[in-house]
Amino acid sequence: MSDRKVRNIYTAFPEGKHKVLTLSYDDGKIPDRRLVALFNEYGLKGTFNVNSGLEDIPFEEAYNERIPTSEYKELYKGHEIACHTVTHPTIARCPREQQIQQVLEDRRALEEIMHRPIRGMAYPNGSFDDTVVETLKACGIVHSRTVNSTLSFAMPQDFLRWNPTCSHRHPDLMKLTREFLDLHKTQYLYMLYVWGHSYEFERDDNWNVIETFAKEVSNKDDIWYATNIEIVDYLDAANRIQVSVNGDFAYNPSATDVWLEVDKKAILCKGGVTTEL
Numbered sequence: 001m002s003d004r005k006v007r008n009i010y011t012a013f014p015e016g017k018h019k020v021l022t023l024s025y026d027d028g029k030i031p032d033r034r035l036v037a038l039f040n041e042y043g044l045k046g047t048f049n050v051n052s053g054l055e056d057i058p059f060e061e062a063y064n065e066r067i068p069t070s071e072y073k074e075l076y077k078g079h080e081i082a083c084h085t086v087t088h089p090t091i092a093r094c095p096r097e098q099q100i101q102q103v104l105e106d107r108r109a110l111e112e113i114m115h116r117p118i119r120g121m122a123y124p125n126g127s128f129d130d131t132v133v134e135t136l137k138a139c140g141i142v143h144s145r146t147v148n149s150t151l152s153f154a155m156p157q158d159f160l161r162w163n164p165t166c167s168h169r170h171p172d173l174m175k176l177t178r179e180f181l182d183l184h185k186t187q188y189l190y191m192l193y194v195w196g197h198s199y200e201f202e203r204d205d206n207w208n209v210i211e212t213f214a215k216e217v218s219n220k221d222d223i224w225y226a227t228n229i230e231i232v233d234y235l236d237a238a239n240r241i242q243v244s245v246n247g248d249f250a251y252n253p254s255a256t257d258v259w260l261e262v263d264k265k266a267i268l269c270k271g272g273v274t275t276e277l
């Protein structure tokens with residue numbers, strides 16, 4: 001017994017990576033077109049939180065026009081579409097019945113458009129409380145973003161109270177980004193999570209902020225570029241992996257391939273099979 005070696009086995013992101021970059025943009029306004037094109041050019045992945053019931057509301061500034069819902073499927077291909085409620089109320093202030101309607105009807109409408117399950121959300125106006133979180137659970141929502149910046153890279157404790165690292169408007173965006181790029185210790189999983197609204201680049205005439213950011217973070221071998229739901233679903237599969245006490249094999253009961261880091265070596269555990277570690 002005493003001469004047995006206890007192995008260091010860690011959960012890893014795909015391909016054994018330990019850093020993930022994710023982005024989250026709200027309201028589905030016209031400048032999303034330029035933002036999605038930029039993300040696609042640099043291989044970045046985002047979650048776009050949209051309101052299914054605001055397509056026809058009047059606007060004054062051109063950047064406040066909403067993307068027609070008929071464009072969603074094509075425009076947001078490769079990214080995640082998530083709920084932002086039907087009409088963007090400060091939801092914690094709404095009666096429970098309204099909360100349910102605002103979330104479930106948004107989900108239903110978006111699913112009809114996208115023809116895939118919609119399981120994410122961002123809190124409109126950043127508004128939520130414990131009751132809202134319970135409502136989301138009952139509506140099948142598994143992750144929802146707040147507007148509370150952590151200014152750090154820790155993985156969230158609770159995906160339904162998912163605090164981002166910072167908004168792109170934060171003065172320390174590039175300082176934080178460089179810190180993230182420089183993280184080489186692999187004891188922890190790290191996340192850089194940036195959020196905002198694409199119309200802000202138009203309104204503030206500062207597309208260079210996100211262009212500089214995208215250029216700097218793209219094409220890094222040690223970063224996994226993922227949407228919010230890809231992170232949730234991947235970690236869900238990773239948490240279900242069954243590793244032997246000896247640490248010499250692992251069974252992956254899910255259909256999702258999962259990576260482990262075993263004594264600093266990345267090992268792929270394919271879905272549905274037992275892998276020797």
Ligand SMILES: [Zn+2]
Pocket residue numbers: 026027084088124125
């Ligand atoms: Zn919003």
